[in-house]
Amino acid sequence: xxxxxxxxxxxxxxxxxxxxxxxxxxxxxxxxxxxxxxxxxxxxxxxxxxxxxxxxxxxxxxxxxxxxxxxxxxxxxxxxxxxxxxxxxxxxxxxxxxxxxxxxxxxxxxxxxxxxxxxxxxxxxxxxxxxxxxxxxxxxxxxxxxxxxxxxxxxxxxxxxxxxxxxxxxxxxxxxxxxxxxxxxxxxxxxxxxxxxxxxxxxxxxxxxxxxxxxxxxxxxxxxxxxxxxxxxxxxxxxxxxxx
Amino acid sequence: xxxxxxxxxxxxxxxxxxxxxxxxxxxxxxxxxxxxxxxxxxxxxxxxxxxxxxxxxxxxxxxxxxxxxxxxxxxxxxxxxxxxxxxxxxxxxxxxxxxxxxxxxxxxxxxxxxxxxxxxxxxxxxxxxxxxxxxxxxxxxxxxxxxxxxxxxxxxxxxxxxxxxxxxxxxxxxxxxxxxxxxxxxxxxxxxxxxxxxxxxxxxxxxxxxxxxxxxxxxxxxxxxxxxxxxxxxxxxxxxxxxx
Numbered sequence: 001x002x003x004x005x006x007x008x009x010x011x012x013x014x015x016x017x018x019x020x021x022x023x024x025x026x027x028x029x030x031x032x033x034x035x036x037x038x039x040x041x042x043x044x045x046x047x048x049x050x051x052x053x054x055x056x057x058x059x060x061x062x063x064x065x066x067x068x069x070x071x072x073x074x075x076x077x078x079x080x081x082x083x084x085x086x087x088x089x090x091x092x093x094x095x096x097x098x099x100x101x102x103x104x105x106x107x108x109x110x111x112x113x114x115x116x117x118x119x120x121x122x123x124x125x126x127x128x129x130x131x132x133x134x135x136x137x138x139x140x141x142x143x144x145x146x147x148x149x150x151x152x153x154x155x156x157x158x159x160x161x162x163x164x165x166x167x168x169x170x171x172x173x174x175x176x177x178x179x180x181x182x183x184x185x186x187x188x189x190x191x192x193x194x195x196x197x198x199x200x201x202x203x204x205x206x207x208x209x210x211x212x213x214x215x216x217x218x219x220x221x222x223x224x225x226x227x228x229x230x231x232x233x234x235x236x237x238x239x240x241x242x243x244x
Numbered sequence: 245x246x247x248x249x250x251x252x253x254x255x256x257x258x259x260x261x262x263x264x265x266x267x268x269x270x271x272x273x274x275x276x277x278x279x280x281x282x283x284x285x286x287x288x289x290x291x292x293x294x295x296x297x298x299x300x301x302x303x304x305x306x307x308x309x310x311x312x313x314x315x316x317x318x319x320x321x322x323x324x325x326x327x328x329x330x331x332x333x334x335x336x337x338x339x340x341x342x343x344x345x346x347x348x349x350x351x352x353x354x355x356x357x358x359x360x361x362x363x364x365x366x367x368x369x370x371x372x373x374x375x376x377x378x379x380x381x382x383x384x385x386x387x388x389x390x391x392x393x394x395x396x397x398x399x400x401x402x403x404x405x406x407x408x409x410x411x412x413x414x415x416x417x418x419x420x421x422x423x424x425x426x427x428x429x430x431x432x433x434x435x436x437x438x439x440x441x442x443x444x445x446x447x448x449x450x451x452x453x454x455x456x457x458x459x460x461x462x463x464x465x466x467x468x469x470x471x472x473x474x475x476x477x478x479x480x481x482x483x484x485x486x487x488x
Contacts (some may be wrong), residue, residue: 018451020287021420022278023466025271029292034266043264045299048273048290051451055289078432079452080439120435155454176265188322191364195324207262207295208323210399222267 007173008041008068013059014048015074015084016154028073028159035163039172040226041069051081053090060091064149069170071163074154076143078120084151085126085144092147094128102127102142109140135165145169174226179235183242186210186217193241194221201234203227251417252285252312257303258292259318259328260398272317272403279407284417284470285313295325297334304335308393313414315407318398320387322364328395329370329388336391338372346371346386353384379409389413418470423479427486430454430461437485438465445478447471 012032018024029046036043045063049055056075063070075084089096102125103117110117124141127133134143134150136158143152143162152162183190187210198206204225211218221242223234256276262268273290280287289307293299300319308314319328333340346369347361354361368385371377378387378394380402387396387406396406427434431454442450448469455462465486467478 017449017468018453018466019273020277020290021422021468022274022276022281022287023422023451024453025274027269029263030266030269032266033264037266043266044294046264046290046292048292050288077452077454078435080435080442081451115430115432118432118436120439121432123435124432178265178267186359188359188362188365188368191322191324191367192362195364198324205261207267207325208321209262209268210321222262224261224265 008171009044009066010036010041010069010071011045011063011067012043012047013056013063013070013072014046014154015051015056015072016048017050017081019048019074020050026073027156028154031156031160032071032073032163035167037176039167039170040175041170041172042176051075051083053083053087056084056087057091060088060149064092064147068148070149072149072151073159076124076141076151076153078123078141082123085128088146088149088151089128092128092149094130094146096126096128098122098125099127101133105133105140105142134162137161137165176224176226177228177231178222178224179231180220180222181235181238181242182218182220184216184218185242187219190219190221190242193238197234197238197241200237201225201230204230204234206234252415253288253310254280254285254313254315255289255307255311256287256291257300257307257314257316258290258398259295259300259316260292261294261325263292263318264294270317271400272398275400275404276315276317276407279411281420283411283414284419285414286417286420295319295327297327297331300328300331301335304332304393308336308391312392314393316393316395317403320368320385320395320397322367322385326367329372332390332393332395333372336372336393338374338390340370340372342366342369343371345377349377349384349386378406381405381409420468420470421472421475422466422468423475424464424466425479425482425486426462426464428460428462429486431463434463434465434486437482441478441482441485444481445469445474448474448478450478 019026033043047059128146131144131146138158207222209220263270277287375388375390382402451466453464
């Protein structure tokens with residue numbers, strides 16, 4: 001977590017049997033990836049795991065040690081299978097219990113709705129000692145930040161709202177810039193040229209994505225990096241190479 | 245891999261910077277999850293990693309040791325960043341080179357198209373010694389099975405076509421059955437009932453998924469398991485519990 005000396009990286013843990021069974025299509029990973037890229041924090045690993053305490057603990061320990069920031073989605077609701085909060089606390093050795101600040105937020109929310117803050121809903125006030133709360137403008141129940149782990153909801157619009165509150169607190173790196181070129185030639189026809197370019201511009205990431213549209217084989221070439229001048233130079237070289 | 249004594253499990257490795265940067269939305273995970281559930285092989289972990297040799301080797305080693313089957317998607321095309329095949333070979337200690345059977349498939353494909361099997365395209369004939377080829381009816385370049393690792397393409401329609409060929413070769417468990425009940429009550433109102441049910445039917449997996457449609461808070465409850473009789477009994481008990 002030496003954020004000032006090495007570029008930041010992020011990892012994500014998607015928690016939920018419903019994703020792994022194919023019932024639900026995860027969208028939080030794609031959303032987080034785009035937002036982090038925008039603020040210059042590359043997402044370099046994602047793990048999707050089941051609602052299982054040992055699996056959560058193992059993933060949190062492995063990823064929080066290896067990355068600047070970790071984000072989790074899922075498993076912080078009121079039901080028996082919502083075990084993310086205590087599992088993250090256990091992974092990082094923090095005590096956890098019903099916390100007054102979180103309880104007050106829930107109490108106000110359910111009072112306003114004329115609903116009871118029952119025992120099940122009170123589970124959502126379980127916050128580890130020392131964690132900072134993450135605001136939930138949709139349904140009140142907060143997420144939290146413990147160490148470098150950001151624990152957020154699985155429901156996409158709540159995840160997205162929580163992330164909006166979290167992003168300004170992160171220390172980003174240089175934003176990742178990208179430029180792309182569409183070529184109406186197959187990947188195999190331009191691969192040698194791309195390989196030359198990748199050798200010459202090893203500070204940039206050069207990806208190629210084949211497509212087939214209306215029977216035409218083509219390739220989108222995407223060049224990414226943090227130095228705009230280098231990126232421009234690579235695009236000029238690329239345009240020349242693929243015309244040869 | 246004691247498939248006859250313990251229930252099978254599967255893991256997936258999604259390989260590609262384009263997924264992690266947010267450029268591309270992965271769909272292979274969701275597709276694989278649904279297909280494996282159908283044949284009774286639970287997908288219990290997915291890792292999304294970048295086009296990085298060390299990351300691929302680490303993920304392949306960890307997951308192939310822990311699961312009955314591993315599936316990879318991405319990184320088997322003709323360009324410089326397509327490094328999945330040699331990385332998987334390295335992870336499992338298998339030699340790799342251009343193999344005659346794969347080269348013949350590619351030669352026939354490009355001959356038919358009037359295109360050249362150049363050095364870049366020949367990269368797609370790199371297959372580890374001892375691996376079985378996976379048929380690619382879309383664009384010819386084969387995937388392969390090395391040990392319990394199934395190496396497949398990242399382009400969704402090729403991934404899906406390859407999987408169709410692979411599925412009949414897998415030894416499935418009892419198919420996972422599921423039944424669901426929609427309740428027009430919030431999760432927090434029925435959480436205690438669900439918890440009781442989960443205790444009583446600990447052989448089943450009981451998930452709850454809140455929704456908000458036209459201002460109505462409701463919950464979809466999904467009960468999953470391999471024993472149809474138990475599943476029926478749980479649904480009867482569930483219906484009774486949530487009405488209380």
